[in-house]
Amino acid sequence: MKAILGTTALSLSVLLGTTAFAQDTTFTINSFGGAYETAHRACIITPFEEETGVSVNVVTAYSADAFAQLRAQKDAPQFDVIHFSGGQEIVGAAEGLLAPIDAASLANAADLYDFAKANLARGEGPAYSIAAIGMIYNTDAVSPAPTQWTDLLNPEYSEHLVLTDISNGYGMLGFLMLNQSQGGDLNNIQPGLDAVAKLLEAGALIVSTSPEIQQEFAQNDAWIAPYASDYAFTLRKAGLPSGFAQGAEGTPASFITTNVVAGRPNTDLALKFVDMSISPEAQECFAEALRYSPTNSKAELSAEVAADVAYGEEGVAGLIRFDPAVIEANRAAWVEEWNKTIAR
Amino acid sequence: MNDRTENLLLALPGILLLGLAFFLPIAQMLLLSISGPEGFTLAHFVRFLSDPYYLNILWRTVRLSVLITVICALIGFPLAYIMTKVGPKLRLGLVVIVILPLMTSVVVRTFGWMVLLSRSGIVPELLRDTGLVGRTFALMQTEAAIVIGMVQVLLPFMTLSILGVLTRIDGKLEEAARTMGCSFLQTIRTVVLPLALPGIVAGSLLCFTLSASSFVTPNLLGGTRIQVLAASIYKSVTATPDWPFAAAQAVILFVGILLVLVPYIKLTGAKHG
Numbered sequence: 001m002k003a004i005l006g007t008t009a010l011s012l013s014v015l016l017g018t019t020a021f022a023q024d025t026t027f028t029i030n031s032f033g034g035a036y037e038t039a040h041r042a043c044i045i046t047p048f049e050e051e052t053g054v055s056v057n058v059v060t061a062y063s064a065d066a067f068a069q070l071r072a073q074k075d076a077p078q079f080d081v082i083h084f085s086g087g088q089e090i091v092g093a094a095e096g097l098l099a100p101i102d103a104a105s106l107a108n109a110a111d112l113y114d115f116a117k118a119n120l121a122r123g124e125g126p127a128y129s130i131a132a133i134g135m136i137y138n139t140d141a142v143s144p145a146p147t148q149w150t151d152l153l154n155p156e157y158s159e160h161l162v163l164t165d166i167s168n169g170y171g172m173l174g175f176l177m178l179n180q181s182q183g184g185d186l187n188n189i190q191p192g193l194d195a196v197a198k199l200l201e202a203g204a205l206i207v208s209t210s211p212e213i214q215q216e217f218a219q220n221d222a223w224i225a226p227y228a229s230d231y232a233f234t235l236r237k238a239g240l241p242s243g244f245a246q247g248a249e250g251t252p253a254s255f256i257t258t259n260v261v262a263g264r265p266n267t268d269l270a271l272k273f274v275d276m277s278i279s280p281e282a283q284e285c286f287a288e289a290l291r292y293s294p295t296n297s298k299a300e301l302s303a304e305v306a307a308d309v310a311y312g313e314e315g316v317a318g319l320i321r322f323d324p325a326v327i328e329a330n331r332a333a334w335v336e337e338w339n340k341t342i343a344r
Numbered sequence: 345m346n347d348r349t350e351n352l353l354l355a356l357p358g359i360l361l362l363g364l365a366f367f368l369p370i371a372q373m374l375l376l377s378i379s380g381p382e383g384f385t386l387a388h389f390v391r392f393l394s395d396p397y398y399l400n401i402l403w404r405t406v407r408l409s410v411l412i413t414v415i416c417a418l419i420g421f422p423l424a425y426i427m428t429k430v431g432p433k434l435r436l437g438l439v440v441i442v443i444l445p446l447m448t449s450v451v452v453r454t455f456g457w458m459v460l461l462s463r464s465g466i467v468p469e470l471l472r473d474t475g476l477v478g479r480t481f482a483l484m485q486t487e488a489a490i491v492i493g494m495v496q497v498l499l500p501f502m503t504l505s506i507l508g509v510l511t512r513i514d515g516k517l518e519e520a521a522r523t524m525g526c527s528f529l530q531t532i533r534t535v536v537l538p539l540a541l542p543g544i545v546a547g548s549l550l551c552f553t554l555s556a557s558s559f560v561t562p563n564l565l566g567g568t569r570i571q572v573l574a575a576s577i578y579k580s581v582t583a584t585p586d587w588p589f590a591a592a593q594a595v596i597l598f599v600g601i602l603l604v605l606v607p608y609i610k611l612t613g614a615k616h617g
Binding site for chain 2 (some may be wrong): 159165167200203206207208219220221298331332335336339340342343344
């Protein structure tokens, strides 16, 4: 359905694009729909439109769909700026679909943490926000707060632990981190699988979508779940006493990147858009609205917001990025092994 | 225009629909299930049939479907029998009660069960409070939850199939059996049950095929850890994604249902056809 929506929106954008092309002011990007797109508009898109007078055409397409479209349009790209959350920019840059960025052309690039601008010259756009994976916990039941990933194995929590299936992107990252804390790595997920088997034996529960996590916290006495920081905020907005804790062993991160598409006429505008995305104001706005972690060291957050995200030099020091290419290559095999491990 | 062409013309839309919406996709699925990177292959079937994990999923699907069908028959037959014996007003009421679940979406019905069966839901809470079960007792994400949810969904099919046959049985036959000295239970066993068999068979076929291929209820009530074949197919399509393997699983489900149905129909059809 998302794909169909995306395609329809895209073909519409193509139509609009051709009519408005004469003025050369149509500017096409993708966003991820829902609350994300609302925040995206408020924090970046509308300010950009006001400042440049350009109208931005937003196509709703998730990373995988957007990347498929980008690939299909190789000879006549329609996006000016494209956003990914699953590491697609690495492949896109390698295939020459994304334009290299000169860090000097972005006013805010100097303030970005190093990991967020590592491969600009190669075409991998900067990370403008980060979904940090840690432990969401019930602040009433879990005291003191969890401090490390191995706390998930605490027998007292087992019956109140909620794990997420690895068909879910955040579930995958949380599992890989648990695996790492048990001595595994991307070449060996067996330690993680063994830990999951033990946890399930002790009474842990597996869900496959984020709304189910909320249901477990609301109705079924769930206390702790490895998941993304923004979801602790979602739970709190629903009136549940919940907090977010980063594990001492590291915080797996899903990087949301903003990339300049190669072969488009509006490169200056695209760079301007990317620059605004990585500005402290935009990132503060995103953190405020959705609790995504900023990548700009100048972004200043209130104590309340900061508690929910990976914030400051210390907070981001522990961020880990599992190689998206390796995850993609192993996904099918891992999902099957995971299914076999959790099957009753 | 003669009768033949007229008939054909009338049937044409149906045939087209059947061809486009049923035979074509089935043929595509069959093709997909034997296609590999280097052309024809049976690897997907070998992978399924040589892996205890997948065989276990197949066995669970069959086992649960049989169990659900038997329970539906055990509840459905007495219910249908009572419905034939009561007055027309009460019968209508009972029919409405039986059909009512069919009028709500399967998802809504299943969510109702999720609320009742969840860890802090009414049913486990009651059982815990009365001390019948331990503190860790749970009904959600168990096979029992799947059976409970599916029986409710499928009971109308069984009851109505049996009811249709029972209403056509001449009441005098039962009276005759009673005057000849049969007890009530003997009458049921020797007269009503054999005559109702076609209805029970039809209902069982419906229940078995529907529960073997059902996806929503087992997935929501059983959770990700208790896989049935339909859920496994879904996972292969979306999560992995491995379409040829998904197609192979679909073909196995299709053939498995056929294998159960054909002898069943033959056996009972020969006696009562």
